[in-house]
Amino acid sequence: MRSWIGERSDHPLRALLNAADSGSDPADGACALWDDLLRQIELAGPKRWEGKRREFRGQTSFSETLSEHSELALAAWLARAGIEFEFGQPGQPQPDLVLPEWGLGIEVGSRTLNSTVQLEDAVRAVVEPGHEPEHVQITYDTRPLAIREAVRSMIVDRVQRGLEVDEEVVPARGDQPAVQVRISRTPSSEGSTVTTSVDSPLLTPHLRDVEVEIRSKVIKNPDKVKQAESMPTVLAIDIARCGLAWIRPLAGWQRVLERMLDKDDPYIAVAVMVTGPGGPTHLAWSVNPYRDPDLAERASRLFSRMGDAA
Template identity: 25%
Template structure:
């Protein structure tokens, strides 16, 4: 559902910028949007493939806790030693078990000690700890991230963005337009702390990323965010590598300029 909504907001952005497009043909390898040239020529001058990276994270964990304890008399506070990119089901269950146990102790004794849940997951790059506090009250769940560097969190997000363009199906889509550039647009709204990096910085990082080798199937990689309270593409950023032809790179730059998306080129 998130990926489909991402396609809708990108389509709206294209229409708002008066960029003519048609949808990709079903059943054959091609991107979601085929962008027409001057006069609406049949052969597309560029393509846009939209996808999303959204592993279970803080939001989903908070929703599960609130569904179970939101209407009770237990106030839950979570503290993360670093911003997680993913909280797998087993971690979520450990946190929920800690809340349940603490709620029982609170009912019997009036107070409960904090519980530490360790998280070791390669997607998070660095090990982290979730500290679970419960106390009497009916306030909404709160959470915070302790001090620390975001290097691991953002490295994980950057890796996930480029991985979204790999695989047999995506490779065919990226190379399907006979030399016309195809841009991979990845929604990072729900990928850990990816939203903490500004569009300008994202664009620069994408353009020079070690993951953007000459064998990568897409001519450019974009990230963006979306929100359920607005139909707009938010904080869009595009990285353009140096190894594509000047004509392909110029086409991507012109597309970014018309859309008003931040961009950076490696060359």
């Protein structure tokens, strides 16, 4: 990991590395996972991996690093399965990963959305410093996937001014109901705490939002469409950090993917990378019924070779 970050003090992973050096066990564990992943890439030695390392060193935001992690994780998966690959050529319309022996490319996408954690962290930041100890309870009627930044800022401002909160955080649309949040505060004798709960255990609206997010922001992403038009391409989407997407069984995701592609989508197949808390990554996938059946069969063989879990 150190050799991939280089000497930059402002790299998005520098704080993690510094925390590990200071003796933080969680940070040390996270760095060990990064070390293992990057070591697998170096041992595989695919074409242009040094260029990928230069890109990694140049990253300026944690979102860039998370996106890169998805691509590197899939590349390492291919390496473990004994599948030859190379990184796509920068500056050209080419998928992220090219598999010469298979005549296929893999374009990697990801979505990171965790609005409940973001709001809880933002509320905690304004509650704890300089206030009398209190317990702040954030309660949603149903679990939201995304809360707009302006709405989050408004809620945090109300909390900071000591006001109660009972607000719509996600408007209703179509058959999706609005999402309401309530924030209550009670004195505490054990220091300030902030917790989050959801009234309804029903996750159907939340998972529908995940599907919409995947289709609109990844499958229909113009850049990814352009890459896929350059050669037969499989689209792999990392949804490990997209709300509670991981909670849906793989068979359920496969059924969703089967109806998600249409005749205008250039991908030979689409897959989701599903990682539960602390668990391995699994693949759910479906071929595109509107594309060449021979290519679809080739993609199916690729998925079978990769296996279900990494």
